[in-house]
Amino acid sequence: MKLIFKTTKDFPIMSKLEEIAQKYQTTVHLDDDDISHFILIPPKLQLKQNEDEKHYTITVWGATNDDLAYFTTIFGEPIQTIKELPSPLEFAKELVQLPNVREKTLEEIMAIFELDERRLNQYKKIITIQAQRKKDDELFQLASELLNKQ
Numbered sequence: 523m524k525l526i527f528k529t530t531k532d533f534p535i536m537s538k539l540e541e542i543a544q545k546y547q548t549t550v551h552l553d554d555d556d557i558s559h560f561i562l563i564p565p566k567l568q569l570k571q572n573e574d575e576k577h578y579t580i581t582v583w584g585a586t587n588d589d590l591a592y593f594t595t596i597f598g599e600p601i602q603t604i605k606e607l608p609s610p611l612e613f614a615k616e617l618v619q620l621p622n623v624r625e626k627t628l629e630e631i632m633a634i635f636e637l638d639e640r641r642l643n644q645y646k647k648i649i650t651i652q653a654q655r656k657k658d659d660e661l662f663q664l665a666s667e668l669l670n671k672q
Contacts, residue, residue: 524604525582525590527597535559535571535578538596542569545592607641610648614665623668631668646670 529535539550539559546563553560553570561569566584573579580597582589583606594600608616613635620626620634632642646669652659653666 523585523590524602524606525585525593525600526602526604527580527582527593528601529578529580529597531573531576531578533578535573539569539571542593542596605636607637610645610652611661613645614649614652614661617668618661618664628669628671642669 536550536559539561543550543561546561546567548561548563550559550561552558557573559571563569567589568583570581571578572581580593582593585593590600590603607613616635617623617631620631623631626634628642631637632639635642637645646666649662649669650666653662656662
């Protein structure tokens with residue numbers, strides 16, 4: 523999920539960013555604008571700090587519920603929480619692991635993943651292309667088969 527926090531300018535932002543980097547065993551980097559900072563935490567967690575005259579804005583991408591709990595202890599409640607969609611690979615993995623997936627309709631799959639038809643078609647297109655390119659990849663072959671059933 524994507525989290526957005528806002529703090530006042532008197533907040534000790536650098537010490538908190540250093541604390542976060544230390545927890546995740548990485549470092550704080552100065553952005554190209556020489557003002558903002560970011561932290562990259564493998565495999566997909568990213569944190570970016572920006573500022574205006576009165577506030578620091580901290581945006582976190584790829585957060586789990588555990589990350590949300592941790593960042594809330596540092597920055598307080600997020601001003602916005604946005605559910606991020608899984609990558610096509612993550613979607614394919616989750617799809618094939620669904621119980622009784624072969625019996626599920628596309629409408630049921632859309633409901634489970636909270637997708638609209640447009641987003642499902644995007645996943646279907648990307649996964650089908652990957653299945654055609656990687657004939658020996660069982661994950662994409664099965665996911666493509668499941669998404670292209672009539």
